[in-house]
Amino acid sequence: MPAAEPAHLLDLAVDVAREAGQLAARGQAGIGVLETKSSPTDVVTEMDRSVEELVRKRLLSARPGDSVLGEESGSETGSSEVRWIVDPIDGTVNYLYGRGEWAVSIAAESRGEVVAGVVAIPARGETYTATLGGGAFCEGEPLRVNDTVPLETALVGTGFGYSTDRRAHQAEVLRTVLPRVRDIRRGGSAAVDLCSVAHGRADAYYERGLNAWDWSAAELIAREAGARVAGLNGAPPTPDLVIAAAPGLFEELHDLLEPLGADTDGASPAT
Numbered sequence: 001m002p003a004a005e006p007a008h009l010l011d012l013a014v015d016v017a018r019e020a021g022q023l024a025a026r027g028q029a030g031i032g033v034l035e036t037k038s039s040p041t042d043v044v045t046e047m048d049r050s051v052e053e054l055v056r057k058r059l060l061s062a063r064p065g066d067s068v069l070g071e072e073s074g075s076e077t078g079s080s081e082v083r084w085i086v087d088p089i090d091g092t093v094n095y096l097y098g099r100g101e102w103a104v105s106i107a108a109e110s111r112g113e114v115v116a117g118v119v120a121i122p123a124r125g126e127t128y129t130a131t132l133g134g135g136a137f138c139e140g141e142p143l144r145v146n147d148t149v150p151l152e153t154a155l156v157g158t159g160f161g162y163s164t165d166r167r168a169h170q171a172e173v174l175r176t177v178l179p180r181v182r183d184i185r186r187g188g189s190a191a192v193d194l195c196s197v198a199h200g201r202a203d204a205y206y207e208r209g210l211n212a213w214d215w216s217a218a219e220l221i222a223r224e225a226g227a228r229v230a231g232l233n234g235a236p237p238t239p240d241l242v243i244a245a246a247p248g249l250f251e252e253l254h255d256l257l258e259p260l261g262a263d264t265d266g267a268s269p270a271t
Contacts, residue, residue, distance in 0.1 A: 004082050006131040009108035010116035013084075013217075014129060016058040020051045020104045021122040024089055031096060045096060048072050051088035055106065059084050071213045083109045087213040090119075091189030100124060105191040107216035117217030119191045128195045128221050136198050136224035143225040146200045148248035151256065154203035157185045157193040161209045170208065173260050180256060190242075194218035197244045198225035204245035204253050215242050232258055 027047045052072045059068060065080035071087050084106060089095050091102030100123025108116040115132040128143075130136040136143040156177065160170050178184055185202060187193050190210050196202040198221045205222075215237050219229045228250040231241045243254055 004080070004108075004110050004115075006108070006110075006115040006134065009082065009110070010118065010129055010131050012059065012062050013106040013108055013116060013118045014120075014127060016055055017104045017106050017118045017120040018127060019058065020055050020088065021120040023047075023054060024051050024095070024102075024104065025122040028095060028098065045089070045092060047095070048089050048092060051104065052086060055084075055086050055088060055104070059086075059106075069213065071211070081111050085109060085114070085213050085216040087191065090191040090214060091187075094188045099188070101187045101189050101192050103189055103191045103195075105213065105217045107220065109216070114216050114220050117220040119195050119218050119221060121192060121195070126195075128198065128218070130217075130221040130224040132220065132224075134224070136221045138195075138199060143198045143221070144200065145197060145222070145226040145246045146203050148246040149203055151180055151249060151252040153182050154245070154249055154253070155183055155185060156181045156253070157187060157196060157202045157205040159186060159188065159190055159193065159207040159210075166209060173257070176260060177256060190214040191218040194222045194229075194244055197227050198222040204243070204249055206241065206243045206253060206257060208241050209239055210237070210242050211239060219244070230254075 024047050031045050031047055049072050052070045056068050056070065060066065065078045067078040067083040068076045069083060069085050087105040089102050090105050095102040104120045106118050107114045117130050119128040126138055128138050160167055190207060193205045195218050197205050219237055222244045223229050226246060227244045228247050229237060229244040231238045243250060245253055
């Protein structure tokens, strides 16, 4: 099996993500709900399943000993040090409604650390990439987060969950955050939102209720572009909270969010 070099893993991930994105883009018109998960609004389409099946097939054909964790099919354990973390369509509700804010997200984790990641956004014709210590790029152009701005002039992205309890809590958090920032954006895809921070299209991002497949690739991209990405009180990103922003702004946003508390609903997020 090929060595688990981050650059080699990234090359494979990019090829697979672009192929998967093309498949999903061709199938977007006329797509319908296949089933729901945590709530009636937490949808799965047939294409979510088809795209993840393609990604798994391509990755394991190239590297048959690897493990795969996918949003739709769960975990498949292999014998190597590499695990792939896959979100076949991050932003399924956007996809269902014919919107463009959705992405194919693939991260390569080696010995428990994400070392390569790709987020392909077919509707924009953009592919974001990063390797650990190697920088972040969009279509080959290097990325850098915006310079630190005060919280009151920051454009901040966020997302909302599917369950009524989680949405109610997030609405209360938003009541506190909105008067303290320039404005809020809700795009509907955590991977796209994190890449927006990396690209300077937003100053910061926060969301509760995400899963590893939502953030793994995009978190590396944002971090390699200069963002600080973490959870509460110095913890790594977890479902409790993910915050991304340039150093300085990160601390201001963290300190605003920390006393508001995490919701207790374990439902999946709306991405």
